[in-house]
Amino acid sequence: MARVKLSEYRAKKLIFTTLGMIYGGIGINLSLDSWQKQLNELNDDTKYVSKVDQAVKKRNKLGLVMVGRTKAQAIEDLLSFKAQGYRYALVEPFVTHREKDEHYIALQREEGGLVLNYSKRGGVDIENNTDSLERATFSEEGFEAGSNTTSAPTALVEKLYDIFQNAHMTYLEINPCVIRGGSYIPLDAAAEVDGSAQFFVKGAWTEDDIRIHKTAINQAEKAVEALASKSPASLSLKVLNPNGSIFLLLSGGGASVVVADEISNLGHHADIANYGEYSGNPNEEETYLYTKQVLKLLTASSAPKKVLLIAGGVANFTDVTKTFKGLIRAIADVQKDLLEQKVAVLVRRGGPNQQKGLADMKHFLGTAGIANDVYGPDISLAGAVVESLQRIAK
Amino acid sequence: MISIAKLRQVMDPKVVLFGNHVGIVQSILDFDYLADKAKPSIVAVVGVQQRHLRYFWGNKEVLIAGYGSIDEVSSDVKSSISLFAVAQSGRRAVTACTEAVEQLPNVLGGMIFAESVPERHAIQLRKLVKDSGRFILGPASVGMTVGGLFKLGAIGGTLPEQIALAGILNKGSTAIVSTSGGMINELISIVARSGGSVSFAAAVGGERYPITKPVELVHQALQDKQTKSIILFGELGGTDEYKIAKLIKESKTTKPVIAYIAGVVAEKFESAPQFGHAKAMAQNKSETATAKKAALKVVGVVVADTFAEFERAIKNLEKSTHKNNDTINERAKLMQERSASLFVNRISEDQGGEVKILGQSLLQFVSNKSFTEIALGMFLGKEPASRKLVDFFDISLRLLVDHGPQVTGAINTMITARAGKDLTASLATGILTIGPRFGGAINQSAENWFNAVANNESADEFVEKFAKNKQYISGIGHKKYRLDNPDPRVETLLKQFDNNGSHVNFAKQVSKITTAKKAQLILNVDGAIAAILLDILKDEEHLDNNQIKMIIDSEFCNAIFVLARSVGFIAHYMEQKRLDEGLFRLPDEHISSLY
Numbered sequence: 001m002a003r004v005k006l007s008e009y010r011a012k013k014l015i016f017t018t019l020g021m022i023y024g025g026i027g028i029n030l031s032l033d034s035w036q037k038q039l040n041e042l043n044d045d046t047k048y049v050s051k052v053d054q055a056v057k058k059r060n061k062l063g064l065v066m067v068g069r070t071k072a073q074a075i076e077d078l079l080s081f082k083a084q085g086y087r088y089a090l091v092e093p094f095v096t097h098r099e100k101d102e103h104y105i106a107l108q109r110e111e112g113g114l115v116l117n118y119s120k121r122g123g124v125d126i127e128n129n130t131d132s133l134e135r136a137t138f139s140e141e142g143f144e145a146g147s148n149t150t151s152a153p154t155a156l157v158e159k160l161y162d163i164f165q166n167a168h169m170t171y172l173e174i175n176p177c178v179i180r181g182g183s184y185i186p187l188d189a190a191a192e193v194d195g196s197a198q199f200f201v202k203g204a205w206t207e208d209d210i211r212i213h214k215t216a217i218n219q220a221e222k223a224v225e226a227l228a229s230k231s232p233a234s235l236s237l238k239v240l241n242p243n244g245s246i247f248l249l250l251s252g253g254g255a256s257v258v259v260a261d262e263i264s265n266l267g268h269h270a271d272i273a274n275y276g277e278y279s280g281n282p283n284e285e286e287t288y289l290y291t292k293q294v295l296k297l298l299t300a301s302s303a304p305k306k307v308l309l310i311a312g313g314v315a316n317f318t319d320v321t322k323t324f325k326g327l328i329r330a331i332a333d334v335q336k337d338l339l340e341q342k343v344a345v346l347v348r349r350g351g352p353n354q355q356k357g358l359a360d361m362k363h364f365l366g367t368a369g370i371a372n373d374v375y376g377p378d379i380s381l382a383g384a385v386v387e388s389l390q391r392i393a394k
Numbered sequence: 395m396i397s398i399a400k401l402r403q404v405m406d407p408k409v410v411l412f413g414n415h416v417g418i419v420q421s422i423l424d425f426d427y428l429a430d431k432a433k434p435s436i437v438a439v440v441g442v443q444q445r446h447l448r449y450f451w452g453n454k455e456v457l458i459a460g461y462g463s464i465d466e467v468s469s470d471v472k473s474s475i476s477l478f479a480v481a482q483s484g485r486r487a488v489t490a491c492t493e494a495v496e497q498l499p500n501v502l503g504g505m506i507f508a509e510s511v512p513e514r515h516a517i518q519l520r521k522l523v524k525d526s527g528r529f530i531l532g533p534a535s536v537g538m539t540v541g542g543l544f545k546l547g548a549i550g551g552t553l554p555e556q557i558a559l560a561g562i563l564n565k566g567s568t569a570i571v572s573t574s575g576g577m578i579n580e581l582i583s584i585v586a587r588s589g590g591s592v593s594f595a596a597a598v599g600g601e602r603y604p605i606t607k608p609v610e611l612v613h614q615a616l617q618d619k620q621t622k623s624i625i626l627f628g629e630l631g632g633t634d635e636y637k638i639a640k641l642i643k644e645s646k647t648t649k650p651v652i653a654y655i656a657g658v659v660a661e662k663f664e665s666a667p668q669f670g671h672a673k674a675m676a677q678n679k680s681e682t683a684t685a686k687k688a689a690l691k692v693v694g695v696v697v698a699d700t701f702a703e704f705e706r707a708i709k710n711l712e713k714s715t716h717k718n719n720d721t722i723n724e725r726a727k728l729m730q731e732r733s734a735s736l737f738v739n740r741i742s743e744d745q746g747g748e749v750k751i752l753g754q755s756l757l758q759f760v761s762n763k764s765f766t767e768i769a770l771g772m773f774l775g776k777e778p779a780s781r782k783l784v785d786f787f788d789i790s791l792r793l794l795v796d797h798g799p800q801v802t803g804a805i806n807t808m809i810t811a812r813a814g815k816d817l818t819a820s821l822a823t824g825i826l827t828i829g830p831r832f833g834g835a836i837n838q839s840a841e842n843w844f845n846a847v848a849n850n851e852s853a854d855e856f857v858e859k860f861a862k863n864k865q866y867i868s869g870i871g872h873k874k875y876r877l878d879n880p881d882p883r884v885e886t887l888l889k890q891f892d893n894n895g896s897h898v899n900f901a902k903q904v905s906k907i908t909t910a911k912k913a914q915l916i917l918n919v920d921g922a923i924a925a926i927l928l929d930i931l932k933d934e935e936h937l938d939n940n941q942i943k944m945i946i947d948s949e950f951c952n953a954i955f956v957l958a959r960s961v962g963f964i965a966h967y968m969e970q971k972r973l974d975e976g977l978f979r980l981p982d983e984h985i986s987s988l989y
Contacts, residue, residue, distance in 0.1 A: 002602075002668070109513060111603065140517050168512055197512035199485050238667040253600055254574025257629065257656040257669045258701050261683075264659035265700045272659075275667055279576070313580035314556070316536050316548040317417055350583065352553050377583050382702035 003170045004195040005055035009090050010209035011191035015174070018163040019156075019184055025092030027053065030082040039078075039091065042071040047094040050077040054088045055190075055211040065188075068094050088211060095178065095185055099123065102176030102187075104133075105152055107160055109170045114138040114161065118152035122176035156184050167204040168197030218242075220293040224276065227289055233282035235290050237274060244273025245303035245392045249294055249327065251279045251312030251349070255381060259311050262385040271392065273301060281318045287326030295330055299337045305392040308338075308345045310361075311384055314377050315351025324349075324357040328364045335368045344391040345370055348384035350377035396529035396606055398540065398594055398614045398621075400502055406431060407476035407544050410438045410467070410498070412490040415481035418507065418537075419458065420449055421552040424729065425545035427452045428554065428722055429563050435544060437471055440464045441482060441490075445944065452725075453732045457740075461940075464493045468938045472497060477546050478504035479537065484511040487533060491519055495526045503529030505537045505547050509601070516603040523605060530605040531596055536575035538596035541566040549575075549597060550582055558726035559586060566591030568711065569615035571608055572627035573598050574656075581625055581708070588709040593621040600629070609637040616645050623650045623711050626695070628686065630657030630669070630676045635686035643693040650711060651695045654704040657683040740775055752776065766791060773953050774945070780934035786891055790923050790954050793883045796962030803827045807963045811970035812978045824963035828956060836951035839869030840924035843897045844946060847928075848939055853903035869901065869921020870908050877913040884922045895929025898922075924951060 009027030016023035026042075028035050042048065048071065052064040059065045064086075066077045074091050081089050104122035108115050119132040134150035143161045148154045156179070164172055171192035178185040193205060217225075224237035234253075246263060250256035256277045263272055274297055278290045298306060310327060312318075331338065331345070338345075345365055349358065358374050365372035373387055401407070411419060423434050439447055439460050446457040461467050478494040478501060480487055487506050494501055503523070511533035523530050531538055537547015542565040550562040557563070560582045568590050572578040578597045585592060596611050598604045608628065615624045628635050635655065642651060660669050661682055676682045687697045698704030742751045749756040752771055760768060766788040771777045778784055799808065807824035828834055846856050860867045875881040892898050901921055908915035917925075931937045931945065 111517075140514070141521075165514070168514055170513060194513045196484055196510040197514065200512060236668075240663070240667070252574070252576030254572070254577030254627065254629070254656060255580060257659065258577065258654075260659040260669060261656055262701050264662050269659060269662040275669065313576040314551070314583045316575060316579055317552055350580075352551075352556070377580070378587070380584070380702065380705045381580070382700060382705060386702070 002195060003192045004210045005212070006169075006191040006193050006205055007088060007090075007209050007211050008051070008053045008189055008191075010205050011172070011189045012092075012186060014163050014167055014191075014204060015160070015186050015189060018159045021185075023092075025090055028078065028089045028091065029087065030078060030089055031087050035078070036075065039071065039075060042074065042091065044071055046071070048074045048091050049094050050074040050081075050089065050091045052081050052086045052088070053090040053211065054086055056086075095187060097178045097180070097185070097187075101178045101180045103152075103179045104173075104175045105156070105160070105177050106173040106175070107164050107169070107171070109164075110137075112137055113140055114164065116148070116150060116152065116157060118150040120151070126175055153179065153182075153184070155182070167191075167201050168194040170194050220274075220297050223293050224290060227286060231282060231286050232280065233278065233286055234280040235276075235278050235282060235286065237276035237290070237293060239274050239297060240272050241270065242273065242297065242300070243302045245271045245301070245306050246388060247273045247294055247298040247301075247306065247308045248275060249291060249308065249310040250275075250277045251315060251318060251323075252277060253279070255311065255313035258313075258381055259309070259385055262382050263389070266385070266389055268389055271303075273297060273303075278323070279312070279315070279318055282323060282326075284322050284326040284329075287323045288329045289326075291327050291330035292333065295334050298343065299334055299341065303392075306341060306343045307388045307391040308343060309384065309388045310345065310347045310349065311381060312349045312351070313381065315349075318351055319353050320349055320351045320357030321353040321360065322357075324361050328361060331370075332364070332368070335370065338370055339368070343370070344388075345372045346384060346388045346391065347372070347374040348376075348379060348381060395523065395527065396503060396531075396596075396610055396614055398618045401476075401540055401594075402543065402620075404476045404502070407435060407502075408437045408474045409435045409477045409479065409544070409546065410440060410464070410475050410494070411436060412441050412464075412478065412480045412486070412494070413482035414439050414442045414447060414460070415507065417552045418479065418481050418548050419447070421548060421550075421557065422545055423449050423451060423456070423458075424554045424726075425539075425550070425557050425562070427729075428558060428726060429542060434458060437474060438467050440467065441486075448734065448738060450729070450732050450734075453729060455735060455738055457738065464497050466940055467497075468940060473499055476500060476502050477544065479546055480504065480506045480508065480532075482508065484508040484533065487511045488515045488518060491522060491530055495522060495528055501528060504531070505535045506530060506532030506599075506605075507535065507537070507547060508532075509534040511601065513601075513603055516601060516605055520603065520605050529610075532599040532605060533601045534575070534599035535604075536578060536597045538594065539592065540594040541592045547597075549578060549595060551579060554726035554729040555723070558722045559583070561586035561591035562595070563722060564591040565593070565620065567593050567620060567622040568625060569593050569611075569618065569621040569623070570595035570625045570627070571598065571611040571615065572596075573600050573604075573608065573629050574627060575599070577627050577656075581627060584705055584708050585625070588711070590711070593618060602632075607637070608634045609641055612638050612651075613641055616641070616647050616649065621649065624652070625708060625711075626651060626653040626690075628653065628655045630655070630660055630683040630686070631681050633681060633686075636680075636689050639689045639693045639695070642690075642695060651690075652698065652704065652707045652711065653687070653690050653695050654698045654701060655683040655687045655690070658687075741772055764788075769957060773950060778935065780930065782891075782934045783930050786926060786930055787954065789887065789890065790927075791958040793887070793919065794955055794958035796959070796965065799966060802832045803959060803963060804966050807966050808970050809978050811967045812975050814977070817964065817967055820967040821960065821963050824966075825956060825960065828952065828959070833955040833959060834952055835868040835918075835920035836924050836955060837946065837949055839867075839921045840928060840946050840951050842868060843901055843921075843925050844928055844939075844942060847896050847900050853900060853907055856900075857904060857907045867904065867908065867921075869918060869924055870905060871915045872918045873914075875914075875916060875918070877909045877916055880916060881919055883919045884917060887919070887922050887926060891926045891930070893929060893933065895926075895933055897925040897928035897932070901925035923954070927951065 013023045048069045050066045078089050102122040104119040104126050106117045116136045118134045121129045121132045136149045138147045143158050145154050148157050169191055173190045174186040176187050218239045221237050228235040362374040426435050442460040444460040447460045475498045480490045537549040539545040539549050539562045550560040551557045568585050570581050575597045598608050615621045657669050691697045696707050751759040770787045803824040807820045810820040810823040905917040931942050
């Protein structure tokens with residue numbers, strides 16, 4: 001699993017704890033009926049900050065951070081966030097401070113070690129103040145005070161180093177961090193963690209703390225996401241153009257990019273309807289459900305000529321016969337639509353039990369009367385792409 | 395760090411797998427078989443509960459040794475291992491790799507198949523290989539192959555026909571370095587279809603911090619004399635290609651290098667989705683496919699702009715160095731028909747009327763052996779190495795043949811005989827009494843002595859442990875014999891076989907402590923046999939602890955007793971028949987009614 005974003009609530013809770021303070025924020029799941037009850041503990045005479053906590057970039061500019069709010073206002077904010085489709089939010093006490101105490105501090109994992117970026121001029125405009133950044137690199141193997149060549153307080157950096165390593169963070173940005181004398185108060189924090197390390201962080205965070213940037217996620221994408229979360233196989237889907245003409249059913253991390261590249265090289269990137277992959281030996285049912293989602297997109301596309309390209313390299317493990325059974329079942333479900341819309345199906349695949357898989361596919365498409373070409377590894381991936389493009393050009 | 399030259403020096407590299415991944419293990423065995431190796435290259439699979447794992451060797455079955463952990467593997471086997479493959483989950487990667495590097499003195503390197511190895515662990519493992527001079531491919535690598543020499547991982551295919559068609563059974567001249575596991579198979583396949591084969595091929599894995607870097611593999615390809623050309627498959631994200639470009643420039647190589655960098659499509663989208671692997675995301679312009687392609691072009695690499703062009707370049711490269719080998723393809727095809735048998739057996743076989751025992755024809759096997767020697771060989775599953783074991787087995791059988799008609803098993807046999815039952819039924823009732831309280835103490839005793847000596851327990855601790863748990867010590871104590879009236883069988887055995895071995899010494903120390911408490915608690919015949927046998931297995935047969943444990947667990951000691959005493963039981967049966975005694979009924983005075 002790749003790097004994933006941690007909720008600001010969890011990130012701050014970890015940072016406050018490591019700094020020996022108690023974090024007074026409340027993490028809220030707006031999709032639960034009980035979320036308003038969580039706010040009962042807020043005081044009527046305290047000022048708060050309310051914000052969306054969902055890995056959204058440029059929150060300030062989007063109006064998703066509200067500062068100096070009363071309890072009532074905070075509730076209004078949350079209702080408004082909810083109305084905009086956001087699911088996770090955060091309410092925390094407002095900290096009064098001087099703007100000149102706002103610092104920028106960030107750590108990130110790189111090949112050569114942990115890189116610290118620090119600036120005395122923190123705040124929202126750090127992008128315009130990159131000249132003020134000081135940089136230092138720390139060893140992976142343990143904190144050494146001598147490595148701190150910046151003017152960031154070493155005591156603070158050491159604490160952050162510890163939590164960064166223990167929580168298997170890959171990126172941590174605190175901006176602004178109020179630094180006044182020996183006290184440090186993080187106002188905004190963004191953290192990214194290594195999704196593969198959950199077992200090793202001993203509960204510092206769990207999958208419930210992972211946030212995905214909220215976009216208008218497509219129904220098909222959502223369905224595949226749900227499917228992927230329950231499967232050891234690798235399943236992903238991204239809609240690039242709902243009215244595209246080339247629909248892809250790809251296998252393998254490398255081969256899928258090669259196919260997309262090749263389409264793009266021939267000037268057809270705008271015609272690509274979707275991208276993604278099914279690989280890591282998914283079973284027949286998973287392949288069926290995955291294919292159904294792609295075919296739903298295909299039949300809904302308004303493009304006049306459409307092609308379904310089922311392609312992949314020579315698989316290591318993925319059983320071609322088994323996965324093709326799932327593909328065939330899904331295609332059979334919509335074969336009438338495919339015939340009506342004159343959709344062509346092009347196949348290029350290799351791997352364990354390829355002969356039977358390819359023969360089954362050829363036989364099915366032929367019997368159903370769907371225009372098709374079915375190839376094994378004897379024609380190249382590139383060749384298969386060229387043929388698919390010819391199908392939509394004719 | 396990886397060295398192809400060092401790998402080539404190992405003529406027949408042996409492999410250990412961490413985790414039993416059936417697809418990987420079988421495909422490595424299929425490679426070995428098709429490459430005409432005498433034996434499977436995999437000598438151990440660790441992290442499994444079974445002692446033997448059944449796999450195919452061609453169309454026949456073969457047993458691969460299984461171990462709970464690497465600690466259990468004998469030092470001979472450990473020394474023989476050159477390569478390891480971790481097929482366990484990502485969380486076990488650090489432990490497995492560290493064990494491999496620390497415990498395998500001659501290991502050159504290995505691979506990690508799992509995805510989801512934490513980044514910190516990958517970085518830690520990079521340090522491990524740097525410090526130890528070994529190499530690790532991965533995480534998320536499908537492994538590597540050196541043409542004709544070995545296949546480590548799923549690379550090159552997982553079915554015999556795929557392996558045959560991939561051309562990796564030949565010593566080829568093209569090196570392939572790829573970040574993608576799927577594409578490396580595709581490329582091996584393109585090379586083979588073009589008439590070439592690989593000198594070596596290695597998959598780096600698509601994770602953010604690969605432990606072996608692409609540039610290190612390219613460096614090896616430039617150094618390797620057998621490699622005449624290099625094929626490179628890279629992806630957007632990261633800066634490895636710049637290091638490769640620098641290396642190629644400095645090497646002034648004349649070897650053609652052909653490259654494809656995937657991911658130009660990402661540049662066509664304002665906010666591109668993740669195309670492909672975890673690492674495949676350009677953080678800035680220099681990490682885009684286009685920028686990296688340009689850097690490679692400058693130093694003379696043939697950089698394909700399309701995959702079609704890439705394939706054409708590879709085809710032009712290969713000058714049909716190897717012909718498609720029909721014999722191998724045919725052999726591979728036949729292997730698809732194989733199916734697992736219901737039983738495996740190494741004792742004997744009967745094929746078309748020719749009976750073989752332990753691999754020799756029956757007549758040859760029995761020609762100059764006594765019955766004792768035959769039984770011993772068959773019980774052990776192999777012929778004994780030492781004369782001493784034969785002598786000891788023989789005397790044990792002789793001493794245990796009978797111990798009077800009063801003992802439980804003999805009584806049962808006689809009663810059954812007198813009830814009019816036949817030989818087999820009567821013998822069976824006798825044998826069925828052999829167990830923890832009658833005759834079975836040798837096995838229990840062997841287990842006790844063995845564990846105590848293996849764990850360096852002192853005799854005091856040992857006795858105390860049993861006393862505390864209120865348990866009898868098997869092999870100690872007798873109803874009749876005592877310190878002042880010792881068991882003559884024990885004396886005979888010790889006189890002939892006491893060689894000051896660790897188990898006999900331990901048993902004697904224990905007996906010293908127990909007889910001090912009670913004169914009857916002497917070393918009995920079961921305990922003596924057990925201790926002597928263990929010493930002989932260790933000092934004369936030179937077996938390691940695992941092998942000895944396997945013998946104990948197979949109830950070898952019980953087998954001695956059952957075999958010997960069957961003679962006694964049969965004799966008692968026959969005697970009762972000859973005497974024609976009637977049905978036995980217990981006289982009333984021998985039952986006390988408590989009502």
